[in-house]
Amino acid sequence: MKPAPLFKTVYRDLLGFAALLALGFWLIGRGGANISYRWHWQQVPQYLYSLEDGRFIAGPLLQGLMVTLEITAVSLILAGCIGLATALLRMSSSPVGRILAWGYLETIRNTPLLVQIFFLYFVMAPILDIGRFATAVVALSMFEGAYASEIFRAGITSLAKGQWEAAFSLGLTRFDTYRKVILPQAIRRILPPLTSQAISLVKDSALVSTIAVYDLTMEGRAIIAETFMTFEIWFTVAAIYLSVTLLLSGLVALVERYYPQRS
Amino acid sequence: MEQPVMGGDDYIISAERLEKTYPGNLKALDDFTVRVKRGEVVVVVGPSGSGKSTFLRCLNGLEEIDSGSITVDGIPLDDREEHRLEIRREVGMVFQAFNLFPHMTVLENVNLAQQLVRRRSRSEATEFSLALLDKVGVSEKARVYPDALSGGQQQRVAIARALALMPKVMLFDEATSALDPEMIGEVLDVMRSLAGEGMTMVVVTHEMGFAREVSDRVVFMEQGRIVEEAATATFFTAPARKRTRDFLRQIL
Ligand SMILES: Nc1ncnc2c1ncn2[C@@H]1O[C@H](COP(=O)(O)OP(=O)(O)OP(=O)(O)O)[C@@H](O)[C@H]1O
Ligand SMILES: [Mg+2]
Numbered sequence: 001m002k003p004a005p006l007f008k009t010v011y012r013d014l015l016g017f018a019a020l021l022a023l024g025f026w027l028i029g030r031g032g033a034n035i036s037y038r039w040h041w042q043q044v045p046q047y048l049y050s051l052e053d054g055r056f057i058a059g060p061l062l063q064g065l066m067v068t069l070e071i072t073a074v075s076l077i078l079a080g081c082i083g084l085a086t087a088l089l090r091m092s093s094s095p096v097g098r099i100l101a102w103g104y105l106e107t108i109r110n111t112p113l114l115v116q117i118f119f120l121y122f123v124m125a126p127i128l129d130i131g132r133f134a135t136a137v138v139a140l141s142m143f144e145g146a147y148a149s150e151i152f153r154a155g156i157t158s159l160a161k162g163q164w165e166a167a168f169s170l171g172l173t174r175f176d177t178y179r180k181v182i183l184p185q186a187i188r189r190i191l192p193p194l195t196s197q198a199i200s201l202v203k204d205s206a207l208v209s210t211i212a213v214y215d216l217t218m219e220g221r222a223i224i225a226e227t228f229m230t231f232e233i234w235f236t237v238a239a240i241y242l243s244v245t246l247l248l249s250g251l252v253a254l255v256e257r258y259y260p261q262r263s
Numbered sequence: 264m265e266q267p268v269m270g271g272d273d274y275i276i277s278a279e280r281l282e283k284t285y286p287g288n289l290k291a292l293d294d295f296t297v298r299v300k301r302g303e304v305v306v307v308v309g310p311s312g313s314g315k316s317t318f319l320r321c322l323n324g325l326e327e328i329d330s331g332s333i334t335v336d337g338i339p340l341d342d343r344e345e346h347r348l349e350i351r352r353e354v355g356m357v358f359q360a361f362n363l364f365p366h367m368t369v370l371e372n373v374n375l376a377q378q379l380v381r382r383r384s385r386s387e388a389t390e391f392s393l394a395l396l397d398k399v400g401v402s403e404k405a406r407v408y409p410d411a412l413s414g415g416q417q418q419r420v421a422i423a424r425a426l427a428l429m430p431k432v433m434l435f436d437e438a439t440s441a442l443d444p445e446m447i448g449e450v451l452d453v454m455r456s457l458a459g460e461g462m463t464m465v466v467v468t469h470e471m472g473f474a475r476e477v478s479d480r481v482v483f484m485e486q487g488r489i490v491e492e493a494a495t496a497t498f499f500t501a502p503a504r505k506r507t508r509d510f511l512r513q514i515l
Contacts, residue, residue, distance in 0.1 A: 160360075160362075162358060162360050162362035163362060163364065165325055165356075165362065166356075166358065166362035166363070166364070166421075167364075168323075168324075168351065169323055169325065169351060169354075169355070169356035170352075170375070170376035170380065170424070170425070170427075170428065171349075171352035171376060171380045171428065172376060176379050180375060180379065184366050185365065185366050188366065262366055262409075262410050
């Protein structure tokens with residue numbers, strides 16, 4: 001069984017999306033004319049990149065994107081580890097472990113991310129002597145880890161009891177059972193919600209600009225402060241975020257096609 | 264050396280005075296004692312909810328007993344994790360719902376415990392697995408995933424998987440109850456040939472023809488207690504208890 005061509009299944013959506021986009025641009029163009037905004041699109045590319053003697057030099061927006069990607073990638077890995085560990089703790093037989101996990105989850109999920117970032121930056125960072133980048137990564141991975149843990153837990157508990165029993169009856173240890181039987185199936189199952197979580201992470205990472213980490217958003221703000229090209233730069237920044245998240249969804253969709261879920 | 268009680272050496276399984284209550288339930292096992300000799304095939308029958316599955320699951324520690332004792336091949340099933348693991352390696356189990364690992368091929372299903380538990384290399388494991396799959400008649404399906412197999416084939420793979428550790432005892436919990444009628448025979452054939460090779464087996468089944476033909480002894484239980492236990496021929500032709508006769512009349 002060969003998977004149907006990916007393109008065929010999505011091209012109608014793409015067409016619709018393009019039409020909507022065109023309509024949006026038209027509306028905004030009209031709105032811009034009404035408030036007599038003067039567009040300077042031709043000035044935007046220099047903030048993305050420049051060419052010197054045929055050498056490619058990343059502009060501030062691309063540099064910001066790199067920082068965003070770095071923060072997101074590291075946080076994603078950490079959030080995955082924290083999420084899995086918390087999920088396992090919550091399902092463990094140790095009361096202390098369960099209470100710890102519960103306290104962590106409730107704290108994170110019931111306070112705003114912005115407050116967590118500020119708390120880490122103004123309270124914990126000076127005490128622990130960590131920099132802005134590290135603070136940003138810790139804040140984001142703690143935050144997303146809490147949500148990832150719920151996803152992991154749901155995935156693990158959704159597996160039939162029979163899988164555990166079959167593995168145990170073969171003399172596998174609990175560790176091997178998780179590693180070889182439970183997690184591979186659970187992770188395949190939770191790939192869709194985990195992807196949404198990763199996309200949230202990309203978007204939430206914009207908040208770290210509030211502690212002056214020079215990510216994509218922060219670079220955008222800096223350029224606007226200098227040039228007053230508010231519309232163009234925010235459009236560009238939004239488009240870059242959109243491409244990153246779409247790319248991510250696309251990659252996961254490919255993975256899902258080539259590793260079909262089996263039951 | 265102290266003499267083992269009741270000629271303990273003859274018994275590969277001794278389950279003594281088991282008690283088991285699930286939260287909020289009547290007793291699932293109540294003063295339940297069964298001993299199984301090496302090479303013996305014991306069939307456990309009883310109405311639904313009588314505790315047959317519970318008994319099997321206690322034997323390999325999938326379920327905890329409240330009191331009583333279980334010894335398998337001289338190893339006591341106690342609080343020590345090594346004992347539990349060791350017993351599970353000596354005891355294979357086949358489930359009503361097959362419970363194959365859907366994310367692994369048939370071959371990987373059968374290889375898994377050999378590689379993890381017996382520390383065999385992949386090639387050693389594969390060689391043995393292919394021989395086992397051949398024995399249960401599904402060797403041509405070694406490289407496919409379980410979802411591409413019929414129920415009967417899946418259950419035969421599950422038997423091969425359970426045999427992969429060369430267990431001394433095999434437990435079957437209604438291994439054919441989830442199968443379409445035309446596939447029951449192929450699974451019973453595999454079980455019959457295992458019995459013929461001298462495997463010790465404890466079998467929960469509703470297939471009375473199979474029980475009659477293959478088993479040495481039948482245990483009839485109800486509400487967690489043994490109603491009657493007898494050699495197979497006696498059980499079917501001259502049951503001692505009226506309750507047994509009623510039960511047999513109902514199912515035969
Ligand atoms: N996990 C459980 N939690 C609570 N009660 C249970 C559980 N498993 C079994 N029981 C109860 O214990 C009793 C014995 O169940 P068991 O599954 O051992 O019966 P069985 O003889 O295998 O029945 P069947 O022929 O329907 O498979 C039943 O009353 C059942 O409802
Ligand atoms: Mg049962």
